[in-house]
Amino acid sequence: MSLEVQRCNDCSRRWFPIRLCCPGCGASAFRTEVVGRGRVEEVTTLPDGRVLASVMAEGEIPLVARLIGTVQSGDEVAITTDPTASGPSAYVPHGSLEEEKA
Amino acid sequence: MSAVALVGAGERPYTRHPADALSTPQVLLSAVRRALADAGLRNQDVDGLGVSSFTLEPDHAIDLAWRLGLRLKWLMQDTNGGASAISMLQHAVRAIEAGDATVVVLVAGDRMDARAFSKLVAQYNAATASHLTPLPMAGPNALFALLTQRQMKSWELSREDYGQLVVTQRAWARRNPGAVYRTPLTMTDYLAAPMVAEPLGRYDCVPPVTGADAVVVTADDTGRGNPRARIRAVTTRYNTDDQVGDGIRTGLADSAAELWHGAGVGPSDADVISVYDDYPAMAISQLVDLGIVSPGEIRHYLAEQVATGRAAINTSGGQLSAGQAGSAGGMHGLVEVVQQLRRRAGDRQVSGRIGLVSGYGMVLYRYGSCANAAVLEAAS
Numbered sequence: 001m002s003l004e005v006q007r008c009n010d011c012s013r014r015w016f017p018i019r020l021c022c023p024g025c026g027a028s029a030f031r032t033e034v035v036g037r038g039r040v041e042e043v044t045t046l047p048d049g050r051v052l053a054s055v056m057a058e059g060e061i062p063l064v065a066r067l068i069g070t071v072q073s074g075d076e077v078a079i080t081t082d083p084t085a086s087g088p089s090a091y092v093p094h095g096s097l098e099e100e101k102a
Numbered sequence: 103m104s105a106v107a108l109v110g111a112g113e114r115p116y117t118r119h120p121a122d123a124l125s126t127p128q129v130l131l132s133a134v135r136r137a138l139a140d141a142g143l144r145n146q147d148v149d150g151l152g153v154s155s156f157t158l159e160p161d162h163a164i165d166l167a168w169r170l171g172l173r174l175k176w177l178m179q180d181t182n183g184g185a186s187a188i189s190m191l192q193h194a195v196r197a198i199e200a201g202d203a204t205v206v207v208l209v210a211g212d213r214m215d216a217r218a219f220s221k222l223v224a225q226y227n228a229a230t231a232s233h234l235t236p237l238p239m240a241g242p243n244a245l246f247a248l249l250t251q252r253q254m255k256s257w258e259l260s261r262e263d264y265g266q267l268v269v270t271q272r273a274w275a276r277r278n279p280g281a282v283y284r285t286p287l288t289m290t291d292y293l294a295a296p297m298v299a300e301p302l303g304r305y306d307c308v309p310p311v312t313g314a315d316a317v318v319v320t321a322d323d324t325g326r327g328n329p330r331a332r333i334r335a336v337t338t339r340y341n342t343d344d345q346v347g348d349g350i351r352t353g354l355a356d357s358a359a360e361l362w363h364g365a366g367v368g369p370s371d372a373d374v375i376s377v378y379d380d381y382p383a384m385a386i387s388q389l390v391d392l393g394i395v396s397p398g399e400i401r402h403y404l405a406e407q408v409a410t411g412r413a414a415i416n417t418s419g420g421q422l423s424a425g426q427a428g429s430a431g432g433m434h435g436l437v438e439v440v441q442q443l444r445r446r447a448g449d450r451q452v453s454g455r456i457g458l459v460s461g462y463g464m465v466l467y468r469y470g471s472c473a474n475a476a477v478l479e480a481a482s
Binding site: 017023046050053054065091093094 | 346468
């Protein structure tokens with residue numbers, strides 16, 4: 001499952017997590033797009049073996065992800081919202097609009 | 103320069119293991135009483151109250167005012183965590199200048215046991231609950247590990263550089279009976295500590311504690327004749343980059359020129375400094391953003407100025423050694439600088455006239471979004 005992000009209808013910039021207004025231009029009308037891949041930047045391993053990372057999606061959207069499979073800094077990987085996906089990939093919990101409204 | 107001063111300060115001693123009966127209102131009360139006693143004032147003198155606490159719910163500022171028996175003309179609650187102290191101070195200065203209040207108490211703190219801490223970090227905001235907690239991620243250590251890696255690369259820093267700050271703060275803590283961690287710490291201990299999230303080891307991460315801090319703010323004229331810390335300037339910034347920057351640059355970079363211009367002094371005039379140290383990387387970012395040191399000079403500065411004690415930075419031991427009492431994180435550094443300027447810092451007293459305090463906090467998705475600072479001046 002691919003990650004859905006916002007694209008501003010006015011200035012075309014993309015955002016995640018979702019915003020109410022576009023920080024770039026102030027408009028509040030967005031469409032939803034999916035992002036497929038991202039470049040892994042910094043990587044950190046936790047004591048239980050989980051690997052968390054900064055991932056830059058399509059050169060524009062910085063994400064916080066858990067890496068699945070053998071992935072190194074600098075790699076291009078698939079971004080998934082499925083925590084059980086096979087590697088190499090970067091898991092980004094999608095959450096829901098309702099949760100963020102809550 | 104304002105005509106407002108800090109005339110008293112107090113800290114409810116921090117503890118890692120609060121008694122079952124100790125509640126958040128009680129730790130806040132303890133800090134309020136200590137700050138008022140320090141100022142030589144009584145409850146009846148207070149007509150303004152500002153409160154910041156993560157664990158006061160279901161109560162709010164008005165409930166605390168009621169339970170303290172305060173009759174007020176001015177009341178606020180601030181939700182900005184490590185930036186709440188200076189945020190409230192900014193409001194209090196204006197309230198006193200405008201005549202809305204004459205004696206304001208600002209208090210921040212929490213009963214922050216393991217359960218309260220886990221609950222706080224899992225539901226810190228909607229974005230955290232939706233996009234970080236399910237990773238799973240429990241608390242901000244991993245985010246600041248990633249940020250520290252960016253800083254190490256950008257500014258060519260090593261773990262030993264961060265260790266200089268951490269080990270020196272522990273040495274200051276040894277002179278602060280209120281610090282939770284006071285046992286000696288060497289660079290070898292620092293480097294050998296268990297990894298929490300590469301490159302952060304145990305001593306790079308603030309220990310959550312229970313406690314509270316408070317200050318008393320009045321017109322400068324009211325405090326005349328008593329030791330006090332005059333407020334020369336306060337600046338704040340919120341959400342300066344929409345969480346799409348590197349996080350190494352804080353909102354202080356945007357406000358530093360305004361801060362120093364307002365204060366009428368410069369970074370080299372600061373005699374005693376508290377920077378918000380949730381992680382050593384953030385303390386260093388704030389020193390850079392405030393103009394205390396340039397990125398290319400950090401290593402030399404840490405070794406020659408900080409480690410030698412020539413630069414008086416986080417003289418309480420900072421949160422890294424004294425502990426992070428929830429929302430009191432920012433107030434802790436303010437209390438320390440106020441007491442240094444009022445010559446009430448005991449065994450760790452330093453000389454000097456100008457104090458600098460910064461606050462930082464509220465991780466929205468990748469790093470903190472609030473940053474502020476105050477320049478204070480000793481007067482008596």
